[in-house]
Amino acid sequence: MIAVKKIQKAFGDNQVLRDVSLTVEKGDVVAILGPSGSGKTTLLRCLNFLERADGGELVFDGTHVLFAKAGRQEIAQIRKKTAFVFQNFNLFLNKTALENVTEGLIIARKMPKKQAEELGMRALDKVGLSDRYHYYPHQLSGGQQQRVAIARAIAAEPEIIYFDEPTSALDPELTGEVLDVIRELAAEGMTMLVVTHEMSFARNVSTKVVFMEGGVIVEEGPSKEFFEAPKEERTRVFLKRILSAGTEEADNERPNTKR
Numbered sequence: 001m002i003a004v005k006k007i008q009k010a011f012g013d014n015q016v017l018r019d020v021s022l023t024v025e026k027g028d029v030v031a032i033l034g035p036s037g038s039g040k041t042t043l044l045r046c047l048n049f050l051e052r053a054d055g056g057e058l059v060f061d062g063t064h065v066l067f068a069k070a071g072r073q074e075i076a077q078i079r080k081k082t083a084f085v086f087q088n089f090n091l092f093l094n095k096t097a098l099e100n101v102t103e104g105l106i107i108a109r110k111m112p113k114k115q116a117e118e119l120g121m122r123a124l125d126k127v128g129l130s131d132r133y134h135y136y137p138h139q140l141s142g143g144q145q146q147r148v149a150i151a152r153a154i155a156a157e158p159e160i161i162y163f164d165e166p167t168s169a170l171d172p173e174l175t176g177e178v179l180d181v182i183r184e185l186a187a188e189g190m191t192m193l194v195v196t197h198e199m200s201f202a203r204n205v206s207t208k209v210v211f212m213e214g215g216v217i218v219e220e221g222p223s224k225e226f227f228e229a230p231k232e233e234r235t236r237v238f239l240k241r242i243l244s245a246g247t248e249e250a251d252n253e254r255p256n257t258k259r
Contacts, residue, residue, distance in 0.1 A: 002047075002058070004022045005056055005057040006108055009039075017039050018216050018218055025191075027190075029192045030209070031210070034213050040195040041164050041213055044162045053067035054068055070095075084153070084162045085153050089148070096133065097124060119155045120155050124148070127151045128152070132148075143175075144206055146167070161191070219232045
């Protein structure tokens with residue numbers, strides 16, 4: 001479905017992506033892991049042309065483009081097939097949940113308002129917000145705002161959704177409701193690339209894991225193999241640190257039963 005070949009991106013003297021290549025098949029749920037500054041978010045943003053990569057190629061459903069030379073029409077065609085969910089929701093504060101979902105359909109895609117609202121309501125229903133159509137962002141919890149953002153992505157009927165750390169701005173108690181929506185999408189066969197720090201999600205929901213550091217892919221593979229038998233020493237060190245930190249956090253949250 002998507003083949004990325006040797007994508008490169010620098011910000012000044014900082015080379016953020018170094019010849020990254022990646023293949024995503026239809027129905028894949030790819031979890032992208034790595035320490036801060038490894039290039040994960042930049043990779044997603046370049047794939048959707050929110051950032052202009054300096055080099056490399058993209059093949060999307062048979063359409064071949066050079067990242068650095070893609071024209072407006074080529075970019076528009078690719079974006080029609082994609083959706084992007086940001087970590088900080090990116091909702092219009094002066095618009096209701098339904099208006100946030102339908103705005104892009106009406107303005108960018110020239111869809112009749114009635115049709116857009118029908119799609120929008122179905123999408124909000126899907127993420128469990130059928131009673132929040134006319135609520136403004138300030139009337140919603142962080143988890144509900146992120147579910148509105150996911151509904152906006154779903155309503156566009158994309159072939160692939162990019163998630164940039166969709167739970168990082170949420171309190172732990174609200175994280176689960178957002179991950180449940182993503183799990184449901186995965187079960188329905190939606191193709192997704194998810195930058196995340198949620199190890200349980202990466203292990204149990206994703207079909208494939210990509211581990212990045214220093215602008216390169218250190219290791220990638222099926223999720224089960226990645227977690228049970230990582231091949232690279234750097235991957236093993238990363239997983240040990242992250243998983244042990246998660247265990248310590250869970251221990252700290254357990255009630256003290258000592259008398």
